[in-house]
Amino acid sequence: MKPLDRGILSSFDLKKKPILIGYTIMVLVLVVMSCSMLYPILTTLFNGLKTNVEVNSFPPRFLPSEWHFDNFNKGWNFIDLPEFLRNTLYIFGGNLVITVVVLGLASFSLSKLNVPKRRAVYFFFMMTLFIPPTTYIIPNFVNLKDLGLMNSFAAFWLPAGANAFFLLLLKNFFDEIHYEIFEAARIDGASDYRSFVQIALPLSVPIFSTLAIFIFSSSWNDWFWPSLIMHNDSHYPLATAIYKYVINARGLALNIRFAILTMVMLPPIVVFLIFQKYIMRGLHLGGVKG
């Protein structure tokens, strides 16, 4: 049977006047909502193209009266964006590798291999989900200091493997792969290691790309924690550098500031719009993220 072509409202409802008016208002509200989502993004872009006098004029205008593309040039020269971008990508790449290796192996083992006292082991990992991270943020910092990881990328890479939520997602994913595949591999003489590398990993590309989205957004967004761990420019990720040198900068002209913000904002938006379909599906796969 073909699914009914209706939502809460049927096509019959839409012929009634009060409902039609209500529906039109709802659509208008949605249009306004969409515009309010786009407006700040466009404002950032256009403010980056105005003269500084115009950005500071009151009341503000939306479109620039003259287009100053050299603001972007000045912004590019103001801070060393490529270096900070490289640091962010270091953190992202390392976190992803550690997640795949450490959590991939562990969830595969929990899901498909013989583990003694499986429930207790699983509980050992999952318990950490119920302890709010803010309550141990300080001991965590002191702990990293004790381990001598200050001002090193390892302070991000290694703890990336300690993520019970990702472990849960991965284990649920592996649970849905049938045992038969691995049994067949074993009969053909594959070791457990080989079944993981040659069968489980290729099959789990979708879940790892979902995790990659989460990891990307956290390494692109996180500014506070890196500002505590890292001590110099050669280690700051982009978000921290922007916060320290652009948002909190005194004496930086507003239009240049907006130009820099635009340059930081555009790459993730472009990536999102290109891979929008997959990302939306991936987010759905990830389910609820706390």
Add this chain to the structure above:
Amino acid sequence: METHAVANAPLERKGRLAAFWRKHFWGLLFLLPAFIIFILFLWVPIIKGFVYSFYHIDFVKGNSFVGFDNYKVALHDGDAWTAVKNTVYYMFLCLVIGFWIPIVFAIAISELRRFQGIVRVAAYLPNIIPVVVLYGLWRWFYDPVGPINGVITGWFGSEPVAFMTDTNWSMISLVIMESWQQFGSAMLIYLAAVLSIPRDWYEAAEIDGAGVWNRIRHITLPSIKGLLGLLLILQLIGTSQGYQSQLAMLDGGPNNATLTYALLIVKYAFNQQNYGVAAALGVLMFLVLGLLAIIQYRLQGKEGDVR
């Protein structure tokens, strides 16, 4: 017979051990790195938090045991009570301003026949922008001579509002900013749930004479009830720990009006270098939030398919 068994016991145990290793070797080896990392970077800090709350932490001279002094300092600090009040206020505002918006928009968007994809992407877009960019952007929005005040004074002719520096407004302004940024992700979760409700239920209800509001009230909302409860708890857990936007936008000011509890912990540690009191505040918070986490666990058990 009996003596024979005793004589063979060590051998048998050895055999059993070998069998155990043969059976479990790969399983345990694969778990080993995760074990080490979870202990080193999660369990050790969690346990150290309890330990440190009884110590005075000094990186140079070494730690010294102080008993319950840290807790006394924390409980006698007037700022701590302000922070608790502010956190509760913040959680309340997030519920009042932020919680219902995604639900309403999810239902509304599910009713769109065309352009649903575009609206969905637009709603999710603020999640894509790095938060630091948003901080810069909203500082300008909320500026006394920013665009919002431009509209207020220009169109309505009223006095400009000091969104950031007025103590009555500062927390509300932050919550509006965060709601704007974050509502898309919750909306997507609700939207998926709303769209998965079978269409013929509505058909049946309509034939039985249920109006639009009754269809929403008796079909849509009950269908997503479990999800509502779960996201409510997750939001409470999340907002009770909120400090980043308060720190980035206003640094807890004006006059401590946006000093949340988590921000107080951070300030104790990194402004005053008083890690012991910060750890004690963390333990106190853990005791309260543990309760919420247990409720969440219960709800999640019921709503197993959400994860």
